[in-house]
Amino acid sequence: MQHVFIIGSRGLPAKYGGFETFVEELVSHQQSDQIKYHVAQLSENETGKHLTYQTADVFEIKKRNFGAANVIFYDRDAIVYAIKYIKSNHITNPIFYVLGNTLGAFIGHYMKLVHKIGGELYVNPDGLEWKRSKWIKPIQMYLKYSEKKMAKHADLIISDNQGIEDYLKTEYGSITSKVIAYGTNTAPAVPAMNQSWLDKYGIRSDAYYLVVGRFVPENNYEAIIRNFMVSSTKHDLVIITNHLGNPYFEKLRQLTNFDQDKRIKFVGTVYDKEQLTAIRKYAFAYIHGHAVGGTNPGLLEAMSVTNLNLVFDVSFNRNVALDSALFWQLDTLTDLIHQAENLESNVVAMLAQKARKIIAEKYTWDKIVGQYEEIFLNEG
Template sequence: MKHVFIIGSKGIPAKYGGFETFVDELTKRKVNGDITYHVSCMGENNEEFYYNNARCFNVKVPNAGSAKAVLYDILSIQECIKYIKDNKLSNCIVYILACRIGPFFSKYRKELNRLGAKVWVNPDGHEWKRSKWNYWIRQYWKVSERLMVKHANLLVCDSKGIETYIKDDYSNYSPKTTFIAYGADVTVSPLNDNDEKILNWFKKHELTSKEYYLIVGRFVPENNYELVIREFMKSKSKKDLVIISNIEKNEFYSQLLQNTKFDQDKRIKFVGTVYDQDLLKKIRELAYGYFHGHEVGGTNPSLLEALASTKVNLLLDVVFNKEVGSNGALYFSKGSGNLASLIDNTDQMTSATVEELGIKARKRILDEYSWDKIVSEYEAQFTM
């Protein structure tokens, strides 16, 4: 029996973001009966429970502000070590999602290796580039990433671009890497086009099927909202630009409004968040096009969801996005007028061209990013 301990997500059942969804899908779709999963969950107690036939163990973490996630990972890895010792397990894998505990990592990796366990790390994206962190936190992230790359037994990269970066920037450590992508849900929304939910949502926001472009994602500067909004305002499009994101108490929103005066363009609509996943999928399916301006990190879950559901996808031309979208998307640069021109041309596409793009986009997901494929690759790697 191979025991795989997964730490670094907030836990399952998934209520949060990409790592939580990954762990949920990995455990739910498990095929290999020789694997037992142990999942760390951030909780209010230290109890155990089972979900998707995985042993889940809560880790209660003191509120340590921005250091809470670091402390959570440390307490989780300590709990893994204790469990392996108490149960005399061997040949285990401890899989750490993200590079938060670099300064403390070598000590725990050595202890786990002495117990016969291997320690894997998913380096995630370029967390040290994210604008939400101040200078000192970004410096910590970079140092932490370096130390975890240096000491990991294996680095599992969910993007070929990230794998190349790890191999090039840390070549002096000769890191051992493998590529396994993030996955996507390839099912269609159970709602039909005339479902009351979608019709009410359209009515509330004065929208019409196939007459809007869409953005879904975290409302942060590195996702290039300002670029997309400025270029959309320059375009001649008669369609709307719908932005689904949490903008409450967001300083960036006020700054963006001041810089662009987007409130003077009635096509641009901030509509808040949509937590109903069936409704969100239907909103994606009925959009004319999707904008993806992310430039930090590896394989982005919202991009995979867009390619699976929306026929026309316009992506910022960076290596991570091109790796995923390939020939199933259109690409824009940061040059003034580039995206505005692409929007105008996209509005004039024939229905046949739109359909062809949609088929290529969905094929990218079915061929390379389906959860069943991803889970199969993980199980093969875990049992090698």
């Protein structure tokens, strides 16, 4: 039996996104009975309580109160507890899979502890985390240093996008690495559109551009809004994001005066997956502005159901969408919007077909989980 200890997600079931969703899908789509997953879970309880979620052993790690440093201590505490658990249960050759590189500055020390019990330590670097604007400069510097140490010490780096692996190899030279993408559900069933939701915001089905994502500058909200405002489109720009109470909302309003354009509609968040799928399906086009990261779940979800995708032109996004989307740069989105509205229907249908084919061939959870299991069973 290969025991795999997953460190760095908040636990199961998934309540947030990103890593939590990945871990839930990894467990839910488990194919081999030769793997036992142990998943750290951030908790208000005392460290050491064990729960069962499907076939996974979920072990709770008590939350610390150190502000921004909480994530570092959470990963550290989870590894220390897992090592004690491994020793007391006589587990041999464990794999530690650390999600994110927040512990990277100390990885050398914990690598020695893991190796001492016959284990290996794998790391998923989670895109270029140090570039995210939410971090103040000292934390960005720490995360960049962590990335460097992680690249040097990890037994294996698993990147979710070829662009991430290319960057790490260019930045740090020879590393032991593999690329396994993030997954999504292929051709999900699309429920009927919620007409009352459309009416609430004055939106017409098939006549809106859609943006979905975290409300942070690196997702290019300013560029999207500026380009949209000077376009002549009669469609709306519907933005689904966590903008309420976020100071960036007021800053963005001052920078762009978007409140003077009735086509631009911030509608808050939508957590109902079926409703969000319908909103994606009945959009005229999806605009993806993410500039930092790897294989973004939102882009995969759009490619699964939205017929036309306008995607910010960086290597991470191109590696995913390939020739199934139209690509834009900071000063070209206005022209692309005009181009999109003059496309023949057969061209849009061809792009949609290409997108569905890419998802079916490369990004289903069954395929992604199979790739992980092969690594865990053959590398470990």
